[in-house]
Structure formats: C-alpha cells, structure tokens
Amino acid sequence: MKLKVSLRNTALAGSLGALMFTGLAAGASASASSSPAPAEKGTFAAAGSIDTDASASAGSSRYTRFTGTATGPFTYRIWDARNPKKTLGLLKGTVRQTEVLNYKRNTFQHRATITITTASGVLKNGASAKMKLNCGKDCSTGGYESGALKNGKSTVFNFTVKSGGTKTVKLRPQPTMKITGGGVTGPASGDGLAAVRCDSTYKSMGRGCVFPGVQPVFSLSRTDPEVNENAQHVYDAQRKISGAPGLNKPLHKVSTAQQKKNRGKMCPTGPSHPRPAGKECDEYPFASTEEGGNKNLGSTRLIDKDDNQAAGKRLRLWYKDNRVIVGDPFWVHIK
Incomplete structure (x- = not known):
C-alpha cells in the first residue's frame, strides 16, 4: 500500500503494512521454589507476547513521515510445565507503541503503554515488569524501565532512542520484558514499529530520522x-x-x-x-x-x-x- 504524506506535521495517514510482534515459545521457562497454584507442585513455565498484528481485527498501525503508532493485544501466561495446556495465571490486555521522530535531531521518543483488562489465577493481583528496548549497535536506548501490570491499569514505559555516527542507518527498536508475579519470572518480547532511518545527508540540519516507508x-x-x-x-x-x-x-x-x-x-x-x-x-x-x-x-x-x-x-x-x-x-x- 502506498501512503502519501505531504508534510511532517500531517495527521495520521493510514496503515503501513502488517506490524508483527512474535511472542516467545512456550518452552521458555523459569522455576519456582514452591508452587503458586493450589494442590500443584513442581516446575512452572511462563512466557508472554507483545503481539501487535495489523492483519488481526484487534491490531492496527498508523504512520506519517515522522510519527508511528501501533496497537494490539498483550498476553502473559503462567502454566504448569508438566501440563502446558493448564493455565495457572493470565494477564491480558492491549499494548500501544508510539514513536515521535525529529527531522533535525538524532534522538526520538519511544513509548509503550500496556493496559491490563484481565488478571486471573496466580496473577489476579498483577505482576511487576521491567521493559528494555533493543536496537542494535547503531543506536542506544538506555536501560530497563519498570512498572506494575494490574487489572484496570495502564502502565507507560518511556525510552529515548539515539542514533549515533554519521552513516545512514535503519533502526527498529524492539521491546523485551521480564515479568515477575505468581512466584515466577518469565519473558515477553516482540517486534517494534516499522523501520526508522536516520541520516546525516543535510549538513545544515545535522542528523535526523524518518519512517522511510511513508x-x-x-x-x-x-x-x-x-x-x-x-x-x-x-x-x-x-x-x-x-x-x-x-x-x-x-x-x-x-x-x-x-x-x-x-x-x-x-x-x-x-x-x-x-x-x-x-x-x-x-x-x-x-x-x-x-x-x-x-x-x-x-x-x-x-x-x-x-x-x-x-x-x-x-x-x-x-x-x-x-x-x-x-x-x-x-x-x-x-x-
């Protein structure tokens, strides 16, 4: 799909293809010293996904040359490793990611907002979370941001992304999380928004970044x-x-x-x-x-x-x- 955006201040302009976030496989596990589930003992496993898929009815993505927004479902689950089909704890909700670029700066903002709408089982009281943004050797995003995931609440994780050097590079910051609750610490991860390009072509303005797909x-x-x-x-x-x-x-x-x-x-x-x-x-x-x-x-x-x-x-x-x-x-x- 071709998008036409006339100016950097243009309002949201339409979807830019499918934006996929892939959750970790159910084999990713963490052990607990004692079972958080009644009448159950043993090893527990946990994994989640920050799953924004524009091809699904629950997900959408919107872009201009300098702004990007994607929304979709968020899921984190704890299960009995001996019986993966048995859910012991569940967090569900939505995740909204946004990036605001600058045409004459080498830094931009990435925000992830997770809203929990379901908390059940050993996660009925929620969980604590630490999110990190990974973007490779061509940029930096700082360390972990912490927050609590609770039913009916929205938690915001803010990052400042910086593109270094003078070369033209493409970046795609991707979130990963460590979630602790119900006696288990497990991972959740996914892709970020569409690729960002940062360059130093226009010397009078310095380095700046755009969504080149627009x-x-x-x-x-x-x-x-x-x-x-x-x-x-x-x-x-x-x-x-x-x-x-x-x-x-x-x-x-x-x-x-x-x-x-x-x-x-x-x-x-x-x-x-x-x-x-x-x-x-x-x-x-x-x-x-x-x-x-x-x-x-x-x-x-x-x-x-x-x-x-x-x-x-x-x-x-x-x-x-x-x-x-x-x-x-x-x-x-x-x-």
Whole structure:
C-alpha cells in the first residue's frame, strides 16, 4: 500500500503494512521454589507476547513521515510445565507503541503503554515488569524501565532512542520484558514499529530520522501567485507524459551531480539557447529526480524567472524538511 504524506506535521495517514510482534515459545521457562497454584507442585513455565498484528481485527498501525503508532493485544501466561495446556495465571490486555521522530535531531521518543483488562489465577493481583528496548549497535536506548501490570491499569514505559555516527542507518527498536508475579519470572518480547532511518545527508540540519516507508508528497497550487506558472506546468505535464510521473507513479531523488546533468539535457544554456527577458526554462519531471533528463518523457516550458526560482526553493526546502535522500520515492500533488 502506498501512503502519501505531504508534510511532517500531517495527521495520521493510514496503515503501513502488517506490524508483527512474535511472542516467545512456550518452552521458555523459569522455576519456582514452591508452587503458586493450589494442590500443584513442581516446575512452572511462563512466557508472554507483545503481539501487535495489523492483519488481526484487534491490531492496527498508523504512520506519517515522522510519527508511528501501533496497537494490539498483550498476553502473559503462567502454566504448569508438566501440563502446558493448564493455565495457572493470565494477564491480558492491549499494548500501544508510539514513536515521535525529529527531522533535525538524532534522538526520538519511544513509548509503550500496556493496559491490563484481565488478571486471573496466580496473577489476579498483577505482576511487576521491567521493559528494555533493543536496537542494535547503531543506536542506544538506555536501560530497563519498570512498572506494575494490574487489572484496570495502564502502565507507560518511556525510552529515548539515539542514533549515533554519521552513516545512514535503519533502526527498529524492539521491546523485551521480564515479568515477575505468581512466584515466577518469565519473558515477553516482540517486534517494534516499522523501520526508522536516520541520516546525516543535510549538513545544515545535522542528523535526523524518518519512517522511510511513508512516501511524502510535494504540493503546489495553481492559485498561488508566487508559483502558479510552475504549478500549471507540472499539472499539464503530469497529464501529458506517459505514466503520469509523480501522479500515478512516484519520482525518485538523485544526487546533485546527476541533477546538473539532467538539467543540462532538458534546459541547456548558452548563446544558442537564448531566453526572453525575465524568463527561465522549467522542466518536469524535476531535474533532481531519476525520471528527469529524458526529452522523450519530459516537458519544458518558459515561465517567469521569479516563479521558477520560488518553486525550486520550495522543493529544496521540502527535500530537507522531509529528509528525502538519494533513491527516495515521493509524489507531486498540484491543487
């Protein structure tokens, strides 16, 4: 599914595929010195899952370029290791995970909120929990956050994720838990939200992070007097060029060096290519895209110089604000 998000402050924009959290297998076990269950003795096992699945009715996920939210079921169970089908204690509820990224910072916030709606058996009085966020060598999240899981209560675990270095990296912080209750300490774990990408491409802003799976949208209006000629040209070109690049299929960002080559092909300069006073050559698809630089699948038009430069400035700033880097797909919407 393709998502189109125009600005970093855009509201929730729709689901971004299935977000799966896989619980640990029932073989993960912990021992207790005495049985917490009446008339039962022996070894007990426990495991849980932070299970957010967008394909299930109970789960959902929502993303923009800079925000991500996923909700779904939470389950933690204690059973008799000699009879795995026999549940001795159960916690059930929902988990909601959110991340708020920053387009010009290398840190972002991850919050997990667990709400318990069922507590039974040896876990009827709840349990204590310690959550940790794992994200590999390219980032840090701090240590464990502690809280209590009790029926009818919501517990929040907050983390600050930091991406180090200068390279472009993808991160996917994943939660793991240690839950203690009913005489047993057991694990619960799962995947986090969708992949986050952090980069240092735009030196003037420093390092920043986005959800690269969200394809942003650059927007102009034909009624905006500052850029109306450029907007009209793009509007006409999208409907003339085969495949409607930027409208029916995304454009893709290229390097500055390739951009210059593309512009030279579409809008050459010099004595043999004179310009009327106050006019500039405008090309679409943009010279800054893979789809640009092709005279057979492109359009050029002489438009007002100030109009053309204003639109170009907006596009450059938009690239920065949405951290669109080489290879990134994006869309163009003309009102």
